[in-house]
Amino acid sequence: MLKAEGLSVHHATGWRIRDINLELRSGEVLGVIGPNGAGKSTLFGALCGDIHPTSGNTFLGAKPLTAWPPAIRALHLAVLPQASTLSFAFTVRQVIRFGRLPHATGIKADTQIVDTVLDLCDLTELSQRSYTTLSGGERQRTHLARILAQLWPATSNKVLLLDEPTSALDPHHQHSVLKVVRQMADQGLAVAVVLHDMNLAARYCDRLLMLKHGQVEGLGSPADVLRPERLKAVFDLDVLIQEHPVHRHPLVIYL
Amino acid sequence: MSRRVSPKLLLTSLISLTLLCVWLSLALGPLRLPLGETLRALAHLSGLPVAANDQALLVVGQIRLPRTLMGLMVGAVLALTGVAMQGLFRNPLADPGLIGVSSGAALGAALAIVGAEYFFALPIGLQPYLLSLFAFMGGLIITAMVYRLGCREGQAHVATMLLAGIALTAMAGAAIGLLTYLADDTTLRLLTSWNLGSLNGASYARLWPLLGIGLAVALWLPRRADALNTLLLGESEARHLGIDVERLKGELILCTALGVGAAVAAAGLIGFVGLVVPHLLRLLVGPDHRMLLPSALFGGASLLLLADIIARLLLAPAELPIGIVTAFIGAPFFLFLLLRRSV
DSSP, rough: EEEEEEEEEEEEEEEEEEEEEEEETTTTTEEOOOOOTTHHHHHHHHHHHOOSEEEEEEEEEEEEEOOOOOOHHHHHHEOOOOOOOSSSSOOOOHHHHHGTTTOOHHHHHHHHHHHHHHTTTTTTTTTTGGGGGSSSHHHHHHHHHHHHHHOOOOTTTOOEESSSSSOOHHHHHHHHHHHHHHHEEEHHOOOEESSOOOOHHHHSSEEEEEEETTTEEEEOOHHHHHHHHHHHHHHHOOEEEEEOTTTSEEEEEEE | OOOOOHHHHHHHHHHHHHHHHHHHHHHOOOSSSHHHHHHHHHHTTTTTTTTOOHHHIIIIIIIIIIHHHHHHHHHHHHHHHHHHHHHHTOOOOOOOOGGSHHHHHHHHHHHHHHHHHHHHOOGGGGHHHHHHHHHHHHHHHHHHHHHHHHHHEEEEEEHHHHHHHHHHHHHEEEHHHHHHHOOOHHHHHHHHHHHOOSSSSHHHHHHHHHHHHHHHHOOOHHHHHHHHHHHHHHHHHHHHTOOOOOOHHHHHHHHHHHHHHHHHHHHHOOSSHHHHHHHHHHHHOSSOHHHHHHHHHHHHHHHHHHHHHHHHTTTTSSSOOOHHHHHOOOOHHHHHHHHHHOO
């Protein structure tokens, strides 16, 4: 659904990402992992059109990303940035409602969708609270709910890009949020998500993309990508990889 | 939980307040007209078959109606563009003057006031129009420069624009200083009173251009309320919600340059309205532009009319510059709201 062909971004200090080829398929969750500065956010920026690639192209569906009129593109592609600054006192419900702006589904349907995502992101009780009074994790969930409302209902022609959606969340919400994302992918959505926690990535992602110095170090199933020697080379980490006793995905044990 | 006023109630009150201010502004002044007589004169002037006395007709029709309408438009435009700039800069402390339009207009006006004597041999009767035209053009030119300086690779960088606005404002200030230095006593006085703003020179000839531009801005900006809301999330976020952000920024800047340019050209520099009215209303109705823009329109209009009434009455028959009054009314009220809110 979203395809990168030879994507490269050059900046004053060098190549941020170099020659990245990637196809994000409908119905899959692709986890993007890599050390700080590996180019994960740059890749996302180039994938969603925020950054103009120095060379290469991004395709959304059959058309280049840039060929989509903004209002139509917003129906098919939603992005959760790493950090959002909103210093105006909108209520949580108002912020999430913004996600419905690209649509013309009417107040009734929109309200229903907002109620649904409020519930999914565990925000129902906060719906009338002012955004500026929320904690970091609550803000992150509010933006996630806004993005989910934008792509609601999940269908196979839509793409969700999440840049570190769990960075401010407590363990309970890390899992509940990724479960929602997983569900939406099972309904057909194509999802790419930057994660730092490799065990979360292994559990919820179909494939992993590992980046180092802006280049692909590994792309494949979690079991293929999460290898001790590779984690040593990329993250300088000594790890043991075992099978998760319940969920059967690879489990990274830090030594 | 916020203690906000119901939007409908606030808007209804603001509209009523504006109408009341219009009525008072038509009736009050050095010559006080009975309120009923004022209404009759207004009805007669709008073509209704109502008899009115000649004096009231003359005062309302020739002097106070253009002045009142001008005050209405100046207040509305300053408050609306204040909202637009606070949205553009995503900062509730932004002011329409940030993009250089006020300082540009002030420079244009100073050139017209001081330069008229040096360079132009225009008859004295034409000078007010020369002043308005120079002020309007000055505002547009400086804003266009700020916008150009802020543009990189087809994108307007708001932070760069802010800094360019500061630099150009400083340069315009220096040029105004130079002109002030060159001015003689009479022109100096004219310059000072213009810098403090006044609706004193109101006339239909000055009203029409302002009315046209003001109405265009007042009709256009509310159409962009949803887009302005998304802009508060960030430019990239707004883009991902389907907004053509570059176009939106261009529209906001154009509306502000035209609106503030026309307002300043008509009434001089009136500070404070564009900063405080939006801020104050945001405390009352919240940041949603769908409510904020209409509220600001009426809030700005009533504040300016109220200030003008006070400016006329306080030292009657002399007049205070209105900029002094707007600051004296608005600043304490603003402080009161800030303090009440923080407890």
